[in-house]
Every structure is written in structure tokens, then in C-alpha cells.
Amino acid sequence: MANIKDVARLAGVSPSTVSRVIAGSSRISPETQARVREAMRALNYYPNANARSLVRRKTHAIGVIIARPAEQAFANPFFPEVLRGIGSELRRHGYDLVLSMTAAPDEEQGACMRLLKQRRVDGVILTSSRAHDELLTELAAEQYPFVLIGRAAPGQAVSWVNNDNVAVGEMAVEHLVGRGHRRIAMINGPADLTVSIDREQGFRQAVDRFKLDLPAGYVVEGDFTKDGGYRAMAELLSRPDPPTGVFCADDAMAVGALMALKERGLTRRVAVIGVNDDPLTALLDPPLSTVRIPVFDLGATAARLLLDSLTQGVRGPRQIVLPSQLVVRESTNWVVGGGN
Amino acid sequence: MANIKDVARLAGVSPSTVSRVIAGSSRISPETQARVREAMRALNYYPNANARSLVRRKTHAIGVIIARPAEQAFANPFFPEVLRGIGSELRRHGYDLVLSMTAAPDEEQGACMRLLKQRRVDGVILTSSRAHDELLTELAAEQYPFVLIGRAAPGQAVSWVNNDNVAVGEMAVEHLVGRGHRRIAMINGPADLTVSIDREQGFRQAVDRFKLDLPAGYVVEGDFTKDGGYRAMAELLSRPDPPTGVFCADDAMAVGALMALKERGLTRRVAVIGVNDDPLTALLDPPLSTVRIPVFDLGATAARLLLDSLTQGVRGPRQIVLPSQLVVRESTNWVVGGGN
DNA sequence: GCCCGGATTGCAAACGTTTGCGCTCACCCT
DNA sequence: AGGGTGAGCGCAAACGTTTGCAATCCGGGC
Numbered sequence: 001m002a003n004i005k006d007v008a009r010l011a012g013v014s015p016s017t018v019s020r021v022i023a024g025s026s027r028i029s030p031e032t033q034a035r036v037r038e039a040m041r042a043l044n045y046y047p048n049a050n051a052r053s054l055v056r057r058k059t060h061a062i063g064v065i066i067a068r069p070a071e072q073a074f075a076n077p078f079f080p081e082v083l084r085g086i087g088s089e090l091r092r093h094g095y096d097l098v099l100s101m102t103a104a105p106d107e108e109q110g111a112c113m114r115l116l117k118q119r120r121v122d123g124v125i126l127t128s129s130r131a132h133d134e135l136l137t138e139l140a141a142e143q144y145p146f147v148l149i150g151r152a153a154p155g156q157a158v159s160w161v162n163n164d165n166v167a168v169g170e171m172a173v174e175h176l177v178g179r180g181h182r183r184i185a186m187i188n189g190p191a192d193l194t195v196s197i198d199r200e201q202g203f204r205q206a207v208d209r210f211k212l213d214l215p216a217g218y219v220v221e222g223d224f225t226k227d228g229g230y231r232a233m234a235e236l237l238s239r240p241d242p243p244t245g246v247f248c249a250d251d252a253m254a255v256g257a258l259m260a261l262k263e264r265g266l267t268r269r270v271a272v273i274g275v276n277d278d279p280l281t282a283l284l285d286p287p288l289s290t291v292r293i294p295v296f297d298l299g300a301t302a303a304r305l306l307l308d309s310l311t312q313g314v315r316g317p318r319q320i321v322l323p324s325q326l327v328v329r330e331s332t333n334w335v336v337g338g339g340n
Numbered sequence: 341m342a343n344i345k346d347v348a349r350l351a352g353v354s355p356s357t358v359s360r361v362i363a364g365s366s367r368i369s370p371e372t373q374a375r376v377r378e379a380m381r382a383l384n385y386y387p388n389a390n391a392r393s394l395v396r397r398k399t400h401a402i403g404v405i406i407a408r409p410a411e412q413a414f415a416n417p418f419f420p421e422v423l424r425g426i427g428s429e430l431r432r433h434g435y436d437l438v439l440s441m442t443a444a445p446d447e448e449q450g451a452c453m454r455l456l457k458q459r460r461v462d463g464v465i466l467t468s469s470r471a472h473d474e475l476l477t478e479l480a481a482e483q484y485p486f487v488l489i490g491r492a493a494p495g496q497a498v499s500w501v502n503n504d505n506v507a508v509g510e511m512a513v514e515h516l517v518g519r520g521h522r523r524i525a526m527i528n529g530p531a532d533l534t535v536s537i538d539r540e541q542g543f544r545q546a547v548d549r550f551k552l553d554l555p556a557g558y559v560v561e562g563d564f565t566k567d568g569g570y571r572a573m574a575e576l577l578s579r580p581d582p583p584t585g586v587f588c589a590d591d592a593m594a595v596g597a598l599m600a601l602k603e604r605g606l607t608r609r610v611a612v613i614g615v616n617d618d619p620l621t622a623l624l625d626p627p628l629s630t631v632r633i634p635v636f637d638l639g640a641t642a643a644r645l646l647l648d649s650l651t652q653g654v655r656g657p658r659q660i661v662l663p664s665q666l667v668v669r670e671s672t673n674w675v676v677g678g679g680n
Numbered sequence: 681g682c683c684c685g686g687a688t689t690g691c692a693a694a695c696g697t698t699t700g701c702g703c704t705c706a707c708c709c710t
Numbered sequence: 711a712g713g714g715t716g717a718g719c720g721c722a723a724a725c726g727t728t729t730g731c732a733a734t735c736c737g738g739g740c
Contacts, residue, residue, distance in 0.1 A: 001457065003726055014690045019728055029688065046457035050393040051726035055695045059390070061438070061460075068424075080419045084408075087441045096460060098401070099439045101427045117341065117386035119696095120401075120436060226623075255623055280620035283566075283595055343696055354720045359698055369718060391696035395725045459726095 002043035011039035022047060053119065061096035062306060063121035065112050067128035068101055077278065078295055082127060082149065085299025093307055109135040116144050122310055125149060125302045129193040147305045149298055151194055151319075159309070161301045161320040165195055168291045169202020170209075171326050172247040172273050175289070177210050180336035181245035181271060185218040187232040187257060189249045196221075199249045199275070215241055222253045229256025237264065244336055245271040251278040254288055258331065271332040275324075286330035294322045342383035351379035362387060393459065401436035402646060403461035405452050407468035408441055417618065418635055422467060422489060425639025433647055449475040456484050462650055465489060465642045469533040487645045489638055491534055491659075499649070501641045501660040505535055508631045509542020510549075511666050512587040512613050515629070517550050520676035521585035521611060525558040527572040527597060529589045536561075539589045539615070555581055562593045569596025577604065584676055585611040591618040594628055598671065611672040615664075626670035634662045 008015045013032060020028050021036040028036075039045075053059045064086060066079060083099075090097050098121055100111045108128070112135060115121045123145030126135075136158055139146050148160035169186075176184050186203045189196040200219060207214050220235055222228035229248055236242055237260065248254035254274030261267050267286060274281065277292035301320055308314040348355045353372060360368050361376040368376075379385075393399045404426060406419060423439075430437050438461055440451045448468070452475060455461045463485030466475075476498055479486050488500035509526075516524050526543045529536040540559060547554050560575055562568035569588060576582055577600065588594035594614030601607050607626060614621065617632035641660055648654040 005726080015727080016690060016692095016729075017688090020689090023728085027688065032688080044457075046454065048394070048726050049458040049460045050390045050399070051695085052728075053390040053695095054388070054394060054697085054726080055728045057695080064439075083439070084441060087439070088443075096455075097439050099404075099423070099427070099437050101424065103428075114386065115436075117384075118389040120389045226619075255620065259623065278620065279566075280595065280618065280624075283599065284620075284623055285625040345696080355697080356699075356720060356722095357718090360719090363698085367718060372718080388696050391725085392698075393725095394696080394727090395698045397725075 002045045003048065004045075006043055007036065007039045007045050010043065011036045057119075059096075059119060059122050060094065061098055061121045062090065062303075062310075063098050063100060063112070063115040063124040065108060065124055065126050065128070066099070066101045067105060067108055067126075067130070068103065078276070078293075081295035082299035085296040085301075086125060086303045087299075088296075089300045089303035089307065093311065095307065105130060105132070108132065109138070112146075113138065116142075123147075123306050125299075125306060129195045145306060145309050147302045149302050151198075157317045159305050159317045159319065161298055161305060161322065163293045163298060163322050163324050165198030166202035166205070168275055168293075168324050169199040169204075169247065170206040171202075171291055171324070172275075173203055173206035173210070173212075175273065175326055175328065176245035176247070176271060176332065177206075177212070179245070179271065179332060179334065181243075182212055182336075183241065183243045184212060184245045184247065185220070185236050185243035187220055187222045187229055187236075187246060187248045187253050189222060189224045189253075191221055196249060203247055215239075218243065222249070224250050224252055226252050226256040226259070229253030230260045231256075233257035233260035237261075237266070237270075243270065245332070246273070248272060248274045250274060251276040251281050251288065251290055254290070254331075255281060255284065258284060258286070258288065268334060271334070271336075273332050277327055282329060284331075289329045289332040290327050292325045292327050294324065297322055342385045343388065344385075346383055347376065347379045347385050350383065351376045397459075399436075399459060399462050400434065401438055401461045402430065402643075402650075403438050403440060403452070403455040403464040405448060405464055405466045405468070406439070406441045407445060407448055407466075407470070408443065418616070418633075421635035422639035425636040425641075426465060426643045427639075428636075429640045429643035429647065433651065435647065445470060445472070448472065449478070453478065456482075463487075463646050465639075465646060469535045485646060485649050487642045489642050491538075497657045499645050499657045499659065501638055501645060501662065503633045503638060503662050503664050505538030506542035506545070508615055508633075508664050509539040509544075509587065510546040511542075511631055511664070512615075513543055513546035513550070513552075515613065515666055515668065516585035516587070516611060516672065517546070517552070519585070519611065519672060519674065521583075522552055522676075523581065523583045524552060524585045524587065525560070525576050525583035527560055527562045527569055527576075527586060527588045527593050529562060529564045529593075531561055536589060543587055555579075558583065562589070564590050564592055566592050566596040566599070569593030570600045571596075573597035573600035577601075577606070577610075583610065585672070586613070588612060588614045590614060591616040591621050591628065591630055594630070594671075595621060595624065598624060598626070598628065608674060611674070613672050617667055622669060624671075629669045629672040630667050632665045632667050634664065637662055 004015045004018050008018045018036050021033050087097055102108045102111055112124055125147055127149040129150045136152055136156055140158055148158060151160050151162040152158045173184055188200050220232045222232045246257055248257055251274035254272050257272050261270055273289040275291045277290045281288035305318055344355045344358050348358045358376050361373050427437060442448045442451055452464055465487055467489040469490045476492055476496055480498055491500050491502040492498045513524055528540050560572045562572045586597055588597055591614035594612050597612050601610055613629040615631045617630045621628040645658055
């Protein structure tokens with residue numbers, strides 16, 4: 001394959017000159033530039049990225065680490081959408097994207113540090129909702145550019161972009177209260193995920209604000225799967241004081257919850273709202289109300305943050321919260337005691 | 341950051357020796373090996389991938405090009421699943437994965453060739469169902485290792501892995517015929533995609549085999565979206581001779597078709613079967629019959645093929661077809677004229 | 681006619697590895 | 711005792727770029 005020397009020879013110049021033409025240096029005469037470009041075209045020349053990265057100490061690529069433990073279960077469009085968002089932003093700057101999907105949480109740190117220390121990438125985007133303090137502090141300690149999709153512990157001085165999970169919980173409860181509900185339960189995700197923690201906090205804040213009862217056991221822990229939602233709803237319904245409205249921390253669990261209701265003919269007795277706006281949930285019977293999360297933008301924003309610090313030299317951690325949006329459909333669109 | 345010379349100095353050996361220890365050469369004494377490893381650990385040393393790739397002329401990474409034109413519309417788990425499959429295979433061999441998502445079809449070739457010619461990757465996996473003869477021939481001409489997920493034109497001597505789309509069409513018709521249907525229509529995807537072509541061929545073969553009527557206009561072209569399926573079904577129903585069974589080339593279109601039926605109260609009058617087994621379609625009313633495609637395996641197999649030719653030096657194109665599987669649910673699980 | 685300065689280009693070192701070749705021993709064989 | 715052998719290791723070139731510095735050339739001012 002042609003290298004820079006071949007181009008130089010064909011154009012009758014030195015490799016330095018070719019390199020400068022590629023870099024767009026202004027100190028090269030127009031005629032020479034034309035000759036060099038012509039030679040590059042003739043030889044179908046592409047600069048070797050490895051050689052270039054070696055001397056420049058920049059790879060022009062960023063790593064994306066996707067943790068897929070239990071979250072993988074919800075086969076919703078989160079994962080591809082966030083990648084699309086990242087990709088669209090990277091393309092605009094000519095950056096490449098190396099993807100690392102880790103199955104087990106303990107692979108995460110290794111994969112991440114390997115990409116960086118081997119100089120395969122200039123920085124990383126980490127998508128995960130578990131609190132890996134160790135990884136974050138190692139990244140920060142070595143001054144590696146990175147941004148988290150999700151959020152870090154309050155103290156951590158790291159960059160992240162997240163959606164407003166507390167508001168998500170509040171909006172859901174607010175909506176249900178607006179429809180006349182007073183007995184509202186929550187089916188949450190695994191307790192160690194920040195999404196679960198935040199959504200529950202929002203839920204509880206709204207419950208307090210509206211002075212609702214919150215009997216013990218009204219917040220049950222699911223696992224972000226349909227079956228988990230089914231079981232959780234069954235548990236809630238078997239109580240002496242079942243709720244009339246249920247906020248599920250994810251659409252998959254909401255779907256399971258709806259199944260449980262349907263089996264018991266309680267579809268119009270208990271309102272269900274989820275989170276994520278999985279496209280197909282609009283077609284269920286009843287169509288599922290939900291809180292839509294700006295997944296694409298999460299990815300795009302994370303990429304922009306990272307590129308800013310890489311190319312503009314923006315220093316210091318930045319944290320961005322993107323708003324989510326209530327989507328009302330039939331599963332909650334009726335009023336308690338409305339005689340339906 | 342530590343480089344190989346630092347390690348060498350600390351261990352009291354030459355860089356060559358360190359390199360050989362890393363490579364696992366046997367000509368190094370156990371004591372020296374131990375000392376070198378100790379030094380590497382002490383310095384937290386990782387070999388620079390760029391320098392290594394430069395001299396080795398191998399990157400230990402492969403590229404994955406995902407074309408997302410209209411296909412993006414079906415936000416089904418195809419895309420993440422195929423990536424998971426590829427990733428799981430790559431990890432076992434320590435290969436990295438650089439991902440390139442192209443929005444427009446004309447970006448595809450550029451992105452692909454750039455990755456290869458810049459020596460960012462050793463080979464590529466191409467997922468797409470459009471017939472880009474030009475790209476395939478350029479790849480083949482330059483002897484680049486690559487495999488296609490989908491299939492090439494019959495003449496092309498390139499490697500690919502695909503599911504048995506012809507059989508998919510046949511299975512669907514066979515199933516419907518087994519339930520007593522004689523008037524069977526098809527809602528197909530865009531005509532220029534190989535998936536559409538193949539599924540239609542299977543459909544027609546089965547129609548011939550069972551000597552069914554196939555009135556003009558019984559095969560209508562959709563676009564792999566829900567709305568397209570809805571319109572197509574509406575068109576079929578407005579005919580004087582509407583079908584009793586419909587084979588949709590994708591679940592998204594099948595979902596749209598079901599909506600059209602539901603609106604007209606014809607759910608149990610017209611059977612609908614899709615393709616892909618999108619998890620949520622099992623929860624629709626009625627649950628959707630479908631043909632399940634081995635998406636994860638498509639990815640994993642493609643990766644294995646590529647790695648074989650990369651690491652084992654396997655020459656020559658190989659073509660692999662993976663079987664799909666009929667999944668019967670309520671949307672077709674009744675007999676024509678069964679008095680339901 | 682000579683010196684100066686700017687524009688344009690080339691030289692050579694450097695980036696961090698790998699690897700063919702050759703060197704140095706210690707040991708064994710005759 | 712001398713030469714042969716092989717194990718263990720180092721030297722230096724090579725991979726394909728970028729870039730600081732120096733060289734050359736040209737015109738203009740004195």
C-alpha cells in the first residue's frame with residue numbers, strides 16, 4: 001500500500017511537504033499543493049493512522065464502554081439510541097468510535113483502562129448506572145478525559161450527563177394525583193443503580209408534597225424485566241390495601257405489571273405508568289403511559305462534552321441534566337372513581 | 341506514561357527482551373521473565389498499540405459498519421443483538437471493535453475503505469441488505485478481509501452469513517396453509533433489499549407448491565415501518581377479494597397490519613404473521629406469530645469467519661446460512677372456517 | 681554589488697514497538 | 711586443551727508519520 005514517501009516521490013517533493021499539505025499548512029505554494037494532491041489521488045493514498053497517532057500522541061478515536069449486566073434485560077432502544085447520539089456527534093469531528101461491551105461489571109475497569117493506556121483512544125464515554133467509585137477515581141487520578149452517562153456520587157468531581165430521574169419520579173406521581181389517585185405504589189429497579197435511587201427519591205418527594213399515604217411495602221424492588229414487573233404487581237394486588245396507581249421505573253416492568261392486571265380483569269382499576277417510551281408499548285392494550293427519556297441527546301451531549309475537553313481543551317468537570325417528558329396514554333388516562 | 345524502555349531499564353534488560361517476554365517467547369530465562377514482569381507491574385505498563393500496529397502491520401481490531409437507512413426504522417433489537425454477537429466473539433480473541441454507523445448509503449463505502457486503508461482495523465464486518473456491488477468489488481479487489489451480514493449477489497465470491505430468508509417465506513405460508521388458508525397475501529419490505537427479495541421468493545415458492553391463487557396486487561411493498569404495514573393492510577382489505585392470511589416481512593409492519601384489523605374488528609378474520617420476534621410483540625392483542633431470526637448468532641458467526649481468515653489464514657470466501665424458527669402465537673393460531 | 685528578510689522546502693530526529701542477526705558465554709565432546 | 715553448540719540476550723534497523731530547525735532562493739533596499 002502506498003505510503004507518504006511514494007506520494008512524495010511521485011509529486012517530486014519531500015515527505016515533509018506532503019505531510020504539511022495533508023495538515024493544511026499555509027506555507028506551501030499553491031502549485032506544490034496541487035501536485036501533491038494529485039499524487040495522493042493517483043495513488044489512492046490514506047495516511048497510516050498508527051504512525052500518525054504514534055508521533056502525535058492522539059488517536060482521534062474515543063472509546064465507549066457499555067455495561068450490560070441486568071440492564072441488558074430491557075431490550076429497549078436505549079443502547080442503540082445512545083450509540084447513535086454519540087456517533088452522530090463524533091462523525092462531525094471525524095472521530096472514530098471503539099466500542100467495548102462488558103458482560104460482567106468487573107470487566108469494566110480493565111477494558112476501560114486498557115483502551116486508554118494502550119493509546120487506542122483519546123478518551124472514553126462510560127454508560128452505566130452503578131457506582132464504580134474505584135474506576136472513576138482511577139480515571140480521574142490519571143487525568144484521562146472521560147464522561148459518564150448517568151451520574152457519579154455527589155462528591156465526585158467528574159463530568160457526566162444524565163436525565164432528570166428525580167423529576168421523572170415526581171412527574172409520574174404528579175400525573176397520577178392529577179387523575180385522582182391517592183394510593184400510589186412504585187415498582188423500582190435494582191436498589192444499587194443510581195437510576196433506581198433517583199427515581200425513587202422523586203417518587204417519595206412527590207408523595208410527601210401531596211401528603212399521600214405510603215404504607216410499608218408500597219415500594220417494591222423489581223429487576224427491570226417484564227417478569228419482575230409481573231411479580232411485583234401481583235404482590236401489590238394481594239395486599240389488603242392495594243394501590244390504584246403504580247409508577248414503574250421502566251417500561252419493561254410496566255408491561256409485566258399490565259399483564260398481571262389483565263389476568264385479573266383490573267386493567268381499568270389500576271393505573272400504570274412506565275419510563276422510557278419503548279415504541280411498541282404504545283400498541284399494548286391499554287397503551288402505556290410513560291415518561292420519555294432523551295436517549296439520543298444523552299449520547300450526543302456526552303460526546304460533545306468529551307470532544308470539548310479533547311479539542312478545545314476545556315478543563316474541569318461539567319455536569320449536565322437533560323429533561324424528560326411525560327407521555328399520557330390510556331393506561332393512566334382516566335379518573336379515579338370516574339365510574340368507568 | 342511508561343514505555344518499554346522504562347520497563348527495560350528497571351528490569352536491567354534491553355527493550356528487545358521485554359518485548360519478547362510480552363510476546364511469550366520461550367528463549368528467555370525464567371528469572372529474567374520474572375524480573376521483567378515485575379517491572380511491568382510496578383510501572384503499570386501497557387504496550388502502545390499504535391507503535392505495535394505500526395511494525396506488526398496488524399491492529400488487532402476489526403471494523404463494523406452498520407448501515408441504517410430505512411432499516412433504522414424498525415427499532416427492533418437487531419442492531420444491538422448483532423453487535424453483542426460480534427462482540428462476544430471478538431472478546432474471546434482479544435480483538436477490539438471499531439464501530440461506524442452510516443446514515444446515508446453513500447457514506448458506507450468511504451467509511452469502510454477509510455478504516456481499512458488508514459490501517460485502523462484488520463478487516464470489516466458489513467451489515468446491510470442493499471446490493472452495493474461497487475463496495476464489495478473494491479473490497480475484494482484490494483484483498484481486504486471482510487464478511488457481509490446479509491448476502492451478496494449470487495455471482496460474487498465474497499464471504500457472508502445470512503439467515504434463510506427464502507425458508508422464512510416458505511415457513512410462514514406453510515403455517516398459514518396448515519391453518520386452512522388459501523388466500524394469502526404478503527406485505528413486503530423495500531424491493532431493493534435482499535431480505536425483501538428472498539422472503540418474497542420463499543413466499544412465491546410456497547404459493548406455487550400449494551397451488552394457491554395469487555391475484556395481482558397480493559404482494560404489496562411496505563417500508564418496514566408500522567405505518568407502512570397499516571396502510572398496506574388497509575389496501576388489502578379494501579379489495580373485493582381480501583386475503584384471510586397475511587405474511588409480513590417484518591414485525592413492525594405486522595404490528596401496523598394488526599392495528600388496521602383491530603380498527604375494523606377483523607382480528608380473528610385475518611391471520612397475521614411477522615418476522616423477527618421483537619420481544620414486545622408477544623404482548624400485543626392478539627400476540628403476534630412470527631419467524632424468529634438468530635440475530636446474535638449472525639453476528640457471532642460473521643466475527644468467527646472474519647477471525648478465521650485473519651488469524652488462521654483461512655482463504656477463500658465462505659457462505660453460511662443460519663436457520664430461523666417459526667413461533668406460533670394467537671394472531672395465526674386458529675383455523676379458517678373454524679366457526680370462531 | 682551586498683545584505684536582509686520572507687517565502688518555500690528539505691533534513692533528520694523522534695514517536696514506541698518488533699525482530700533478524702549476531703554476540704557472549706558456559707558447557708560438553710573429542 | 712581446543713573447538714563446537716546452543717541458550718540467552720542485545721544491537722540496530724524498520725514501521726510511516728510529524729515537526730523543529732536549517733537551507734535555499736528570490737526580490738528589494740541601501
